[in-house]
Structure formats: structure tokens, C-alpha cells
Amino acid sequence: MSFLKRAWLYVTRKKGKSLLLFIILLVMATFVLTGLSLGKASDNAQQELRQSLGGEFLLSVDYSQNNPYLITESMGETGTVMYSTKQITPEIVQSIKEIPGVKYCDANTESLAVFADMSLFAGNIPIDEEYSHSVKTRGVWRSDESGLFTSGSLTLTAGRHITENDTNTAIISRDLAEKNNLKVGDIITTHSNDETEVKIEIVGLFEPKAIESFTDQVTTYDKIQNHIFIDLATAIAIENSSAVQGFFEATIVVDDPQSMDAIISAVKEISLIDWDGFAITADNTAYDAAASSLKQLSQLVSTFLIIIIAVSIVILSLILTMWARGRIHETGVLLSVGIRKTSVFGQYLTEVLIIAVLAFSLSFFSGNMIAGQVGNYFLGQQNNTSAEQSADEVAAADPGGAVAGDDNFLSGDTTDENTTPELNVVISGTEMLQMFGLGILIITLSVGMASVPVMRLKPREILSKMS
Amino acid sequence: MAILEIKNVTYSYDKKRNVLNGMSGELVSGKLYAILGPSGSGKTTLLSLLGGLDVPTKGTVLFNGEDILNKGLDYHRRHNVALIFQSYNLIDYMTPLENTRLTARQEVLPILTRLGLSKEEAKRNVLQLSGGQQQRVAIARALASDAPIILADEPTGNLDEDTATEITAILKESAHQLNKCVIVVTHSNEVAKQADVILRIKRGNLQISNNERN
Numbered sequence: 251m252s253f254l255k256r257a258w259l260y261v262t263r264k265k266g267k268s269l270l271l272f273i274i275l276l277v278m279a280t281f282v283l284t285g286l287s288l289g290k291a292s293d294n295a296q297q298e299l300r301q302s303l304g305g306e307f308l309l310s311v312d313y314s315q316n317n318p319y320l321i322t323e324s325m326g327e328t329g330t331v332m333y334s335t336k337q338i339t340p341e342i343v344q345s346i347k348e349i350p351g352v353k354y355c356d357a358n359t360e361s362l363a364v365f366a367d368m369s370l371f372a373g374n375i376p377i378d379e380e381y382s383h384s385v386k387t388r389g390v391w392r393s394d395e396s397g398l399f400t401s402g403s404l405t406l407t408a409g410r411h412i413t414e415n416d417t418n419t420a421i422i423s424r425d426l427a428e429k430n431n432l433k434v435g436d437i438i439t440t441h442s443n444d445e446t447e448v449k450i451e452i453v454g455l456f457e458p459k460a461i462e463s464f465t466d467q468v469t470t471y472d473k474i475q476n477h478i479f480i481d482l483a484t485a486i487a488i489e490n491s492s493a494v495q496g497f498f499e500a501t502i503v504v505d506d507p508q509s510m511d512a513i514i515s516a517v518k519e520i521s522l523i524d525w526d527g528f529a530i531t532a533d534n535t536a537y538d539a540a541a542s543s544l545k546q547l548s549q550l551v552s553t554f555l556i557i558i559i560a561v562s563i564v565i566l567s568l569i570l571t572m573w574a575r576g577r578i579h580e581t582g583v584l585l586s587v588g589i590r591k592t593s594v595f596g597q598y599l600t601e602v603l604i605i606a607v608l609a610f611s612l613s614f615f616s617g618n619m620i621a622g623q624v625g626n627y628f629l630g631q632q633n634n635t636s637a638e639q640s641a642d643e644v645a646a647a648d649p650g651g652a653v654a655g656d657d658n659f660l661s662g663d664t665t666d667e668n669t670t671p672e673l674n675v676v677i678s679g680t681e682m683l684q685m686f687g688l689g690i691l692i693i694t695l696s697v698g699m700a701s702v703p704v705m706r707l708k709p710r711e712i713l714s715k716m717s
Numbered sequence: 718m719a720i721l722e723i724k725n726v727t728y729s730y731d732k733k734r735n736v737l738n739g740m741s742g743e744l745v746s747g748k749l750y751a752i753l754g755p756s757g758s759g760k761t762t763l764l765s766l767l768g769g770l771d772v773p774t775k776g777t778v779l780f781n782g783e784d785i786l787n788k789g790l791d792y793h794r795r796h797n798v799a800l801i802f803q804s805y806n807l808i809d810y811m812t813p814l815e816n817t818r819l820t821a822r823q824e825v826l827p828i829l830t831r832l833g834l835s836k837e838e839a840k841r842n843v844l845q846l847s848g849g850q851q852q853r854v855a856i857a858r859a860l861a862s863d864a865p866i867i868l869a870d871e872p873t874g875n876l877d878e879d880t881a882t883e884i885t886a887i888l889k890e891s892a893h894q895l896n897k898c899v900i901v902v903t904h905s906n907e908v909a910k911q912a913d914v915i916l917r918i919k920r921g922n923l924q925i926s927n928n929e930r931n
């Protein structure tokens with residue numbers, strides 16, 4: 251009779267023991283599965299979180315009293331203009347861009363410029379007559395690094411992007427081009443503050459993913475269709491005063507929010523930047539908070555798994571040791587008829603494995619049920635915290651907006667994005683395989699430990715212990 | 718020629734006192750041997766050495782002239798000897814059929830029926846059989862294994878007189894008709910009377926005498 255047959259007979263005849271063992275193994279496997287699937291879910295969630303939140307920080311002119319380079323000039327009768335004589339130079343942008351892990355560097359300077367010859371798309375917020383032909387110009391380092399393009403809010407549909415070496419170039423909206431019969435290569439004209447004519451060549455056309463709806467409150471110069479991208483040299487030429495010498499701000503987007511602190515440190519090391527005049531605004535709190543709760547979950551899951559495995563080994567070994575003591579007689583009989591110790595051990599191991607296969611397979615269902623529950627529980631917690639966080643995040647998304655209404659368009663995009671890390675707890679083949687592997691390891695260890703005291707004995711000793 | 722031979726076998730549990738003391742002897746097929754001796758004289762010890770459950774401190778046990786250690790004790794237990802104990806030593810989660818099949822090299826139901834078990838009894842759990850029936854199963858297992866030597870340690874110790882007589886008759890039959898070498902440790906004179914050869918253990922040595930009655 252083979253050891254497999256003996257194992258089968260034992261398992262099917264000793265129904266009480268088999269049932270008890272089955273329950274123990276089922277519970278054990280369910281916990282192991284829950285742990286494994288939770289672990290994977292939290293890993294996935296961390297990954298997703300990083301990708302969805304991204305990471306960015308803002309380098310901008312410091313407008314606080316601490317900035318010694320700040321100058322306030324009166325303008326017209328009532329208005330004043332405040333600017334810093336230290337602004338972000340293309341060299342600074344270049345140095346930032348060279349830091350490993352920096353994805354985009356969206357350096358820009360916004361101002362208003364009058365294009366008297368152009369007919370514009372009218373906004374629905376009434377504005378002073380003097381601004382009726384004003385459009386928002388965005389002086390950029392490279393337009394392809396601009397957040398509007400990298401986020402997909404705008405797409406370049408004709409011509410090319412503005413680069414750091416360009417002068418007198420512009421990208422306008424396709425709508426505006428059509429309204430004014432303009433095309434790539436045409437020249438548009440504006441005037442600097444001292445009425446010098448500035449001629450700009452259209453090098454590209456963009457199309458927005460969405461335009462403001464009728465219900466959105468927006469001024470003419472804020473309408474996305476009236477937006478004009480220009481190179482820095484052109485921005486300086488139009489302004490023609492010390493108020494514009496470089497970029498006011500740069501939004502630096504990093505590949506992985508995890509490396510944000512390191513990159514900020516690297517930026518702070520750049521010797522070209524006079525830190526008296528600049529400030530960094532970083533808001534990684536959304537990521538940090540979500541990531542730390544996920545990290546805690548990961549650690550929790552690892553601890554949980556280790557405990558489950560340890561407890562399983564202890565409980566299984568104890569029970570099997572108890573049973574093995576009760577099976578000294580049987581062991582002696584088997585040895586006395588010439589069955590080898592390895593065959594006896596093989597039988598004892600097989601018995602547990604037969605039940606384990608059944609219990610482990612069924613744990614797919616119990617594991618799914620429990621993992622789902624646990625997942626929902628964590629998901630509920632996650633939702634609460636991230637709801638608060640995304641509100642902060644939106645507020646911080648565009649802190650440099652100098653002109654009213656600027657937020658409308660830019661932030662409309664980020665609020666749509668779902669930054670809630672979803673804990674998607676599912677049990678797949680991988681977890682089942684891992685659980686089987688772990689389970690078989692636990693069982694082999696336990697059966698081994700339980701069998702040592704009996705297996706060490708000589709057959710005669712076993713037989714004399716029997717009577 | 719001797720199927721089983723012991724040469725200068727000494728055995729000690731504690732290295733102070735020799736339970737067996739340079740014991741020698743030869744046993745042949747087709748005979749029923751009875752090992753007699755007072756309690757504690759070393760009968761079970763001798764049987765366990767013959768059965769390959771343990772090794773002598775000194776000396777050798779030979780099967781067909783070959784030291785049983787050459788092929789290993791597992792092999793010796795599996796192929797050369799079959800053991801029967803006072804306490805039957807059956808596996809409690811198996812039927813008589815399955816117990817007999819543990820090491821069987823032949824159809825087992827005919828053996829069980831020859832030993833007086835009905836078909837129905839052969840398929841019951843062994844614990845639901847009487848002591849005599851259980852011992853018959855143990856003997857059936859020994860016979861089914863095809864081992865040429867049967868070693869029995871007080872096989873009738875737990876049985877009433879009538880049953881003991883029947884069991885002894887079966888063992889004797891096995892020796893004479895199946896040409897096995899059957900060695901029975903016993904305290905019972907009734908059993909000893911049936912034996913062909915009496916082995917007496919005295920102070921660790923063996924006295925061999927043929928049974929005059931037979």
C-alpha cells in the first residue's frame with residue numbers, strides 16, 4: 251500500500267481531525283490571502299497615487315517684504331505695479347531642467363498686450379474700454395513645457411512650439427487665427443509701452459480641449475481663444491521696462507513625487523539663484539499624506555503577514571505534535587511491517603496537504619469576501635482624508651495668478667482629476683500561487699517539527715512505548 | 718540450512734548489564750519455536766533483534782547466512798520477517814482488508830477467510846472486531862507479506878483459552894504447511910506444548926531443546 255493510499259484512508263476515516271484541520275487551514279489561508287492581496291492593492295495604489303498626483307512645485311519671485319529687490323511704482327492715477335528686479339533667467343531654467351528627475355519646467359511671464367488690429371472673442375464680464383483689445387500674453391521659456399500643453403488642455407495643431415532661443419514668435423489659437431484670417435508665418439503687431447512697434451511671427455496654432463461655456467464668467471482677455479504664447483525676448487520687448495526681465499515664476503514638474511524633496515534641495519543649490527529674491531512653494535502634502543497612510547498600510551500588511559505565518563506554524567505544529575504523540579503506536583506498527591520512516595513522514599505530510607489543497611482552494615472565496623470587506627474599510631478611510639486634501643491642492647495649484655479670473659481655466663483641469671488612491675483588493679492567480687507556496691512551506695515546517703520527536707526514535711523504542 | 722542464525726549476540730540497554738550475553742543459535746524453516754523464560758529474561762529483546770527492530774551490541778543476526786545489516790533493517794523487516802504482537806498492533810483507521818494489504822504481496826481476502834473472518838467482518842473497522850479476530854488479522858497480515866519468518870510476542874496473551882488454542886493452531890499450521898519459520902514468545906504451557914522446538918533463555922543464554930511430545 252503506498253503512502254498516498256494510507257494518507258487518503260487517514261483523511262477520509264478520521265473525519266473529526268480532518269474537519270478541524272480543514273478549518274484551521276482555511277482560516278490560515280484566508281488570512282494569508284487577505285494579507286497578500288491587501289499588500290498588492292496598497293502597492294498598486296501607491297503607484298497609481300504617484301502617477302495621478304504627480305508632483306510639482308513653484309519657483310517664483312518672492313513678493314513678501316523679505317525681498318530686497320522689490321520695487322513698487324505707481325502707474326496711472328490709482329494703480330501701482332510691484333515687481334522684483336531679480337527674475338528667473340533662461341539660464342536658471344536651463345539649470346533646473348538639467349536636474350535629474352525634473353520632467354517639465356514651465357517658466358512663464360504673463361502680461362496684457364494690446365493687439366489693436368485683431369478682432370477678439372468677447373468675454374461676458376464687462377471690462378474697461380482700454381482693455382477691449384487686450385489679450386493675455388504668456389511669455390514662455392519653451393511652449394512645449396507649458397502646463398497648458400503638457401496637461402493636454404491645449405494641443406499644437408499647426409506649426410511648431412516656441413523654443414528658448416526664439417525671438418518675435420507667437421502661438422495663437424486656431425479660432426483667433428481663423429477669425430482674423432491669419433495662418434502660420436503671418437505677422438501680428440503690437441506696441442511696447444513707449445509705442446515702439448513689435449512685430450511677431452505666428453509660428454504655431456493651438457486648439458483648446460475645451461472652451462469656456464456660456465455660463466462661465468470670463469473677461470475678453472482671459473478667454474482661452476484670445477490667449478497668445480510668446481517667447482521671453484518678445485515679452486521683454488513688449489513690456490520694455492525693468493518690470494519684465496525674465497520669468498516671474500516657474501512650475502517645476504517632477505517625474506516622481508517621491509523625489510520631490512531631493513529635487514527641491516537640488517534647486518536650492520543652484521548658484522545662479524539669489525534666494526533673497528525668490529521663494530519656493532511646494533505642496534506635496536496631498537501626496538505625502540496619502541502616501542504615508544498607504545505606507546503605514548503596507549507595513550501593517552507585512553507585519554500582519556509575518557504574524558499570520560508565525561501563528562499558523564505554531565498552531566499547526568502544536569496540533570500536529572499532539573496528534574503525532576497519539577500516533578506513536580501507528581508509527582511503530584508501520585515501521586514494524588517494514589515501511590520506511592520517509593514513507594511514514596510522506597504519509598503524514600500528504601494527509602495535511604490533501605486537506606490543504608481543499609482548504610486553500612476554498613479560501614479563494616472566503617479570502618475574496620474578507621479582502622473585499624477590508625478593502626472597503628480602508629477605501630472609506632482614504633476617501634475621507636483625500637477629500638480634504640484635494641481641496642487644498644486646488645487652492646495651491648496656481649498661486650502665482652496675478653490677474654483676476656486666471657484660476658478659472660487652469661484649475662478646471664486639475665479638479666477633474668481623480669487623485670483618490672483606490673484600494674482595489676482582488677485575489678488573482680498570483681496571490682493564490684503565493685498563498686499555496688507559503689501554505690505548503692508552513693505545512694512542511696509544521697509536519698516536520700511535529701514528526702521529529704517520533705521519527706528520532708528507533709523502531710524498538712517506538713514499539714516499547716506502545717505497550 | 719538455517720534460515721535465521723544468531724552468533725554471539727550480546728545486548729545491553731544500559732551498558733552495565735547484558736540482557737543477552739553472547740547468545741548463539743540456529744533456526745530453520747517449517748518449525749514452530751517457542752521462546753520461554755521468566756519475565757525480564759530478555760525474550761522481547763531477542764525477538765526485536767531477530768525482527769530487525771534493533772541491532773545487537775555485539776554479535777550478528779544472519780538471514781540465510783547473510784548479516785541482516787547488509788541489506789538494511791528496513792529491508793529485513795519488509796521482506797524477511799513479519800511481526801505479531803500481544804496487542805495486535807493494527808492500524809485503527811483501516812479495515813482488516815486494508816491492514817492486511819499494508820505489505821501484502823498477494824490477494825488478501827482468501828487469507829482472511831481462511832483464518833475465519835467473514836467477508837463482512839473483513840470490511841469493518843478493525844476496532845469493531847473481537848480480540849481474537851483482531852489477532853487473526855495480525856496473523857493474516859504476517860502471512861500476506863510472504864515473509865518466511867514470523868515473529869510473535871505473546872500473541873495469545875490477551876485471549877481466552879479456546880481462542881488461544883485456535884491462534885496457536887493457525888501458527889503451527891503456517892509453520893508446517895506454509896513452511897515458515899515461526900517463533901513465538903510465550904508464558905503459556907499450552908502454547909509451548911504445541912511447539913516443535915523450545916528455546917529457553919537463562920542468564921542471557923539460549924538453551925535449545927526439541928519438544929519430546931511431537
Ligand SMILES: Nc1ncnc2c1ncn2[C@@H]1O[C@H](COP(=O)(O)OP(=O)(O)OP(=O)(O)O)[C@@H](O)[C@H]1O
Nearest residue numbers: 714730731736754755756757758759760761762763
Ligand atoms: N527500553 C529499555 N531500557 C532499559 N532496560 C530495558 C528496556 N526494555 C527492557 N529492559 C530490560 O531488559 C530486560 C529484558 O527485558 P525484556 O522486555 O526483553 O523481557 P521479557 O523477557 O520480554 O519480559 P516479559 O516476559 O515480562 O515480557 C529486563 O530486565 C528489562 O527491565
Ligand SMILES: [Mg+2]
Nearest residue numbers: 760761762870
Ligand atoms: Mg516481553
